[in-house]
Amino acid sequence: MPIANQEMIRDNNRRLVLEYIVNNPPVSRADLSKHLKLTKATISAIVQDLLLQNLILEIGSAKTSLGRKPILLEFNQQYGYALAIDVRPRQILALISDLKGENCHVHKYPFLPEEQLLPLLTRIVQEMLKEYEQENRKILGISVGIYGVVRKNQILFTPYYPLPDPNLGSMLEETFGIPVLVENEANLSVLGESAFHYDCRNMIHINVHDGIGMGILINGHLYKGKDGYAGEFGHTILFPDGKPCPCGNRGCFELYASEKAILEEYGKRTGKENVSIDEFLSDYSRKIPQAHDIMELFVKYMSIGINNLINTFNTDLIVLNSSFSNYIPDINSRIVEYLARHQNRDCRIIPSSLQDISGLMGGIRLSSEHFLDIRHLKIRTSPLDLEH
Known part of the structure; x- marks a missing residue:
């Protein structure tokens, strides 16, 4: 057999x-041989390494x-740590955890419109590295979630903050000498949620x-399309000839349902x-009538959009991550009822289990899989220690 094939x-x-081992602890060598259909000699050599x-x-x-009695094995999830950053329009969240998404600490930073993103991210990473590496906790990977279009670690477009250079990730990587992965925030969110709904493909x-x-x-597998534009649900058309959108179209979904x-x-x-959430x-x-009327509008618009998604993708599960659906218990059931009146396709619709940190946990997963060179990682969180 050629050497390349052996390797x-x-x-x-x-x-x-x-x-x-990472996803099914604790496990014995015999268990590994049985489940993976590999010889005991192969398992022993890999485990020893x-x-x-x-x-x-x-x-x-x-x-x-x-x-x-067989010796049990488990993953050393504190071998190193990962840093995930979520760059929002007015705020940046940063989370450090071990390689299984546990022992989490979230930091929140204001992001003012006049601030330049690269210097701000550089300062945030410096602060967090200093804090953690003083405790001998080595950061093995960094992820950055961007509200915009990302392809092959390059930022092609973002409507919320100016970016003088699309190579934000490589610039941070050069500064800190740590692998930096840049991805669209919604893509990271589905990676985070899917790590908790592991059997849902x-x-x-x-x-x-x-x-x-x-x-x-x-x-x-994450689907991003040819150029990274797949998933721009907010820029599908709800009302032809509707409100003008910065993307160049009119009547985009997010102009009505965001x-x-x-x-x-x-x-x-x-x-x-300036009504806040x-x-x-x-x-x-407090049952203010206009508030309930506006939620009916949200349910209607979101149901129309989700109906289109079900008919397009025939997916098993839709996770709706919104302050409305996360904090108003019956929003999801009302959407399901609306859909049931218009179609009979089976699809579960649930609120997010991770809410604000779904993208951050997706970033932890992405960095951990990259470092460990594995394809699928189950993660779970401990109660979060929120620091401002």
Whole structure:
């Protein structure tokens, strides 16, 4: 067999073994051989190599009534840490966790319109590296979530902040000597959610904020399209010849159904200015009629959009990540009821389990998979320690 093929097989076997240990702890060598259909000699050699690298740990013997007790293995998830950054229109969130998405700490930073993004991100990364590496916690990867179009780690377009150079990731990587992965925030969000719905291989994650983004998972793989434009759900047309959009079209979905659009419409109906999401949710809980009317509008618009997605993708699960659906318990059920009146296709629609940190956890997953050279990582979070 050619050397190149031998190396490819060896690398693939190593990937399979490490991924299984990461996602199914604790596990014995015999379990690995049984589930992965690899010889005991192959398993022993790979496990020994991973133990020497300190990527996995032996944690004692399994409890058995007969024979020799097998030694159990688990992933050393604190081998290193990952840093995820979510660049929002007016705020930046940064999260550090171990390689399994646990031991999380979130920091929040204001992002003013006049600020330059690269110097601000450089300062944020410097601060977090200094804090963590003083504790001998090595950062092995950085991810940056961008509200815009990203292709092959380059930012092609973003409507919210000026970017003098599309190579933001490579510039940060050159500064810090750490791999930096840049991705669309909605794509990161679907990666984060899918790590918690691990058995669901076809999923759509809808992020509703100032705009509307969408991440698409097909057969377990992120779908981005030819140039990275797949998932621009907010720029599908709801009303032909409607409001003009900065993208160049008219009547785009996010001009009517985004949180920003809904709050602006609520302000017009009530005579209030600069209505915040907290103020709106408070009015809704106090049963202000206009607040309930505007939520009916949100349900209608979102149902129309989701109906189109179900008919286009025939997906298993749609995760709706919006302050409205996350904090008003019956929003999702009302959307499901609306859809049931117009079509009979089966699709689960649920609120986000991760809410504000879905993109951050997707970034942790992306960096961890990149460092470990595995394809699928289950992650879970501990209660978050929010720091401002």
